[in-house]
Amino acid sequence: MSRAYLFPGQGSQAVGMGKELAEAFSAAREVFQEVDDALSQKLSKLMFEGPESDLTLTENAQPALMATSMAVVRVAEKEFGVDLAAKGAYAAGHSLGEYSALCAMGALSIADAARLLKLRGQSMQKAVPVGEGAMAALLGAELDLAQQVVAEAAQGEVVGCANDNGGGQVVISGKKSAVERAIEVAKAKGVKRAMLLPVSAPFHCAMMQPAADAMAEALGKVQLSAPKLPVVSNVTAKGESDPDDIKKLLVQQVTGLVRWRESMIWLKAQGTSQVAELGAGKVLAGLMKRIDKEVEPVSVGLPAELEAWAKTL
Missing domain, CATH: 3.30.70.250 (Malonyl-CoA ACP transacylase, ACP-binding)
Incomplete structure (x- = not known):
């Protein structure tokens, strides 16, 4: 079986996200602590307890979704002994999920991904006055x-x-x-x-250019390694492995079209037979069902789902 890992984007956040993982596994707690420390913010408390209005804010939702995805990844690796790179062929993330995918594949540190996504959320919000x-x-x-x-x-x-x-x-x-x-x-x-x-803002259009400029500057200062598996770019809709190319594409992604349908079609063409959505919610698994019924979608976000999925690997 050829497997790809998918990482959710904004809209999949919900109060309580990651809480069961944190209660069940020390590896998850470590991830949430790492994100809290990187941001000098108790983001995990906001994720577990709300209020929803604060969690939904772009600058919180983006790092929170990455943190939940990375908690799933770390638990799979440390508690269940899963080598994701050995068991899969590609990774892909929807919009901010591309940062989660890069982090999961060892291209970005958790702390850098958290800080980049916080900035990305703040920059996207600031780029256009509310209501315009x-x-x-x-x-x-x-x-x-x-x-x-x-x-x-x-x-x-x-x-x-x-x-x-x-x-x-x-x-x-x-x-x-x-x-x-x-x-x-x-x-x-x-x-x-x-x-x-x-x-709260018009994402992925030309009005986001100020945010793209901010991300270009921030990404220029961050160490980005080659991912262990190719990560499908939202911009090119195909697997990318070169760190310099990936940085440029992450900048273009802010104003560009998220080519998710084409990305999933590309994964199928490479022989992908299962996509595992690692993180909060089931949005991407649901989309895959509509795009191609031959590819098996699995949602892996809760301890029971993680345990059941790890047994199949």
């Missing part, structure tokens, strides 16, 4: 139709495709007025559902 940008989900639309919708709706304002999630789900992002026009255009073109998303 928006994102919307087009359900029942493939990428080519979504691209027609945003082209028609732009009228000189920024609006573009942000996430091609697969299974007829495309997220668009940009200036609020342009996104609202795009919703009306989408409905006129017969898109099943088009709705605004409860997000």
Whole structure:
């Protein structure tokens, strides 16, 4: 069996994330402590107890999701003796999840990943004043139709495709007025559902350029090694291993389209037969079911799930 590891992105966070892992395994507690220390913040307390409004803030959600994924990885390695690199072929992460994937594959330290994601969240939030940008989900639309919708709706304002999630789900992002026009255009073109998303900034569009510049500067100061397994880039939708290329792509990713559907199709073409989603929630496993039913999706985030999955390896 050829296996790929998937790491969730924003939207998968929930109060209580990682708590059962921390209660059951010292390896998980060590990860959460490492992240808390790196950020000089009790992020783990916020993850376990909330409030949800604070956890949902981009600057908290991003490192929190990475921390939960890395807790799963460390428990698999230290408590169950799983060598992820030996048992898999590729890793991939959705947006911020790409940092989790790089961390899991030994390319980034946990402390550096936490600090980079904190900065990434803060920079994305600061890039556009609250209320000026928006994102919307087009359900029942493939990428080519979504691209027609945003082209028609732009009228000189920024609006573009942000996430091609697969299974007829495309997220668009940009200036609020342009996104609202795009919703009306989408409905006129017969898109099943088009709705605004409860997000605080328009991610993955040209309005995020200030955040991309901040990440370019921060990544320039960080040691990034070659990952143990190729990590699929959101920008190229194929496996990448060169540290310099990966850094450039992480910068481009801030303003670019998350090519998730194409990434999963690429993994299938490489012979991937199972994708294991390591971390909070089950979003990516659900998307895989819609993209290709032949690939087995497994969600591994809770102690029982981890134990059951480790026995199959």
